[in-house]
Amino acid sequence: MKRIKSTIFNLIREDDENNTAANVFDGIIVSLIVINILAVILGTFDLPLWATTALSYVEIVSVIIFTIEYLLRFWCANLTYKDKTPTKARLKFTFSFMGLVDLLAILPFYIPFIIPVDLRILRMLRILRLLRIFKFNRYSGALTAIGEVFKRKKTQLLSSIIVVLMLMIIAAVLMYNIEVEAQPDKFSNAAASFWWAIATLTTVGYGDIYPITILGKILSAIIALLGIGLVAVPTGIISAGFIEQIEQDNKHNANECKKEFCPYCGNKIE
Amino acid sequence: MKRIKSTIFNLIREDDENNTAANVFDGIIVSLIVINILAVILGTFDLPLWATTALSYVEIVSVIIFTIEYLLRFWCANLTYKDKTPTKARLKFTFSFMGLVDLLAILPFYIPFIIPVDLRILRMLRILRLLRIFKFNRYSGALTAIGEVFKRKKTQLLSSIIVVLMLMIIAAVLMYNIEVEAQPDKFSNAAASFWWAIATLTTVGYGDIYPITILGKILSAIIALLGIGLVAVPTGIISAGFIEQIEQDNKHNANECKKEFCPYCGNKIE
Amino acid sequence: MKRIKSTIFNLIREDDENNTAANVFDGIIVSLIVINILAVILGTFDLPLWATTALSYVEIVSVIIFTIEYLLRFWCANLTYKDKTPTKARLKFTFSFMGLVDLLAILPFYIPFIIPVDLRILRMLRILRLLRIFKFNRYSGALTAIGEVFKRKKTQLLSSIIVVLMLMIIAAVLMYNIEVEAQPDKFSNAAASFWWAIATLTTVGYGDIYPITILGKILSAIIALLGIGLVAVPTGIISAGFIEQIEQDNKHNANECKKEFCPYCGNKIE
């Protein structure tokens, strides 16, 4: 039994043990996730009956496979977190981010069997299957580096987002007051005006709503120019974060090598 | 009396003395500011009578609280600026940025009682209440870092803004001359043309005004491409500013530690 | 014979031997490429018969010249790759990137003589002539530096592209479900919704498709704001890459000079 468990764990483990069987297993799961995403997308088209039937078979087969995978991961959790008791390890897995995503990928299929949920809501819940895509994270390591930059610069990025939100609210209320008389149907309230503020600040500019009065155009021009800053500030923060990371890596490497000689003088360090 | 003042000051002071009562007070004020912002936004919707009445009560209650807060801050000003005489401290508070913002948050409510101002203007003045949102600044420290980068790079950013403005004026006048005959209703004067220049340079592109002649399209293409530079230059300046800041912090830290040993040789510094 | 080959090789070689004849040859080839691009562009206009005839003459003449050039490069391949046998050198040239581009530039002209291909497809293939423009790469060296930055940051850039694609798919499926009832003709399926997602995330915003429901506008606002990140993250990565490159060059230069004296103390390094 223990040997079977160990073999299964080697198959589903996520670290980089270069095991051919594990790689094949990974390939199958990734392919299945991609097929599921395509099925969700295809499901939004008008399809003939045979195609809809085929999609529902894909649905059933993949849910079965994902359920087995989930149960195996749950069972092997104590091998993933070796320092914990089996129960604690399983709890930790269940409430880990990837554990929850895996659960959310299969749950929408089972819920209607337990509680009779409205079908329309079910169709919306099915979108959660797309979260299976996040399993890819497990395979790409560079995302962690990007994530770390965001974590390190969290406060600065959040502060700039707050400032931008404040600016948007002020701009939206101002613009409502300026344009409501000229275009009462378009700038009907501050929410409609906020929609304009976002389209302008992010420079999307759909063209469904824009000021027509002179004062409104002046405000819009200011907001559009400030939108440049909306790009420049987070870009600057993130650039600095990436460079900081590189420098820390360099320093780390330098410290590794520096044990014996000063890299600058070449003198031995006693 | 002095003890009461000291207690109140500890409640409203802005530095990071971790006092539970002060934190509760901060929470109430921040909540009230958020409620006020929501009230301003809600006020732009078509509301039933009871809602309008409710909003006016929110207005009165919050103005009363903000007024008391303002008076307390004014009274305790000599504890904030300890090195000044009470009168000078109060003057300094009144004309400090946050002092003026606090005053502007309550003044629009009182003015109509003194001078009979037109109601429409009053409604516009009410937008100033949104400035209360800047009180959040007091709570977020990372903004200072961003602000410092802008301060350090002020000259470079201003210069690039001036160049962009010059470019816009030239483009607007040129485009007016090119397009006025083909679209006399849209490119009716240089101001309308300037509106096009901003929409193009900031890449917002609402689609309400764009050239239709070949020459106009060529100019528009050039301006749109220069718009890339409009993003790239300030982003580059700000990125450099953030990196400079990190390096200065590192150097500062290095200097702190460097008092005894050279960080490179490890030799003792005499 | 050997001397002729050597002379020809000096004419067509791509390294920076400052040979007047080679420069003249380069100039002719580059001019011919530019003329060909203009011919392709002009060919899309409604032209009188004499112009169409002129363009076909340009086509024939340039294909002849490019064919001779290609054959000469093929013949002289063993002088380019001196360490290989003539056959291996020619194979290497044929399958090198520039070799394939050169071949693709002339092949579409000859294919119809061998296999009778449909004329419409032929006209499409003619676009490949534009690839001749990539010959410019040979003349500009700075592109390599840009390419190296992309190569070094490949994993990070790819990861961020995958995240963006995931985000787009989720947004597209969500938006389809939100908007399909309000605008069944515009958001007819997830593909149409994906078109909206791209226009919004890249902040292009043509204005042909946008949400009109409140929930749809909220999702659109979130996607537009995330679009800022779509610019900020790769920009940050690429900025860091360029700075890393500069620092490595500096370190390289420093190492070159550092052989005798410590650049910091000025002490001789034994």
Next chain:
Amino acid sequence: MKRIKSTIFNLIREDDENNTAANVFDGIIVSLIVINILAVILGTFDLPLWATTALSYVEIVSVIIFTIEYLLRFWCANLTYKDKTPTKARLKFTFSFMGLVDLLAILPFYIPFIIPVDLRILRMLRILRLLRIFKFNRYSGALTAIGEVFKRKKTQLLSSIIVVLMLMIIAAVLMYNIEVEAQPDKFSNAAASFWWAIATLTTVGYGDIYPITILGKILSAIIALLGIGLVAVPTGIISAGFIEQIEQDNKHNANECKKEFCPYCGNKIE
């Protein structure tokens, strides 16, 4: 005579000799330039006769002042370039960038007196007066820093522009072939298609021209996503340029101070 010339030179010289009279003179010239720009802009509006007359007086007065200023600068050129003979100094001034701009600012006024030029063309030439705005350059020094970054990164920026242009041409010709049948009135030729390519790559997206076929939308999506790179690459290059500049300044400063003590060890440098 020499003393008068010296006094005038001190008035019009551009270096930072803090002379009150020179500052007043600068202020007058700058104000006059701004007034002239406003006059050009105002001239595009429908104005009553008295205003048009007023504008023509502004024109005459400012041209007279600028002419006198130009002649004085020409006369004092040998004091600006002290190491040259008067004739060479004047030639150098005439063909310096600012000298040419100054000449272009007054020439359009005088030309019609010599050669009878068509009035419409004259009105277009008047736009050149806006170039007077570049005189501001003389007053802002930070622009030089920005200019230096561009100069240092010229090759890399140019290379990326060439790649972008190539991409645009390929995209435009491809899109023309894809869309010409579905929208023959919009994508009528490669030039119209190029207009679409620019609007998409720069993310302006006016919404006057966009693909409607599936293949066209796929190509448009790819181009819009590549547009992100169009922003990211020059931004990265420019960011790196600004950081390089800061580091060189730091190194320069470090070298200045480093004369006596090693900044790392604190040891005296012999």
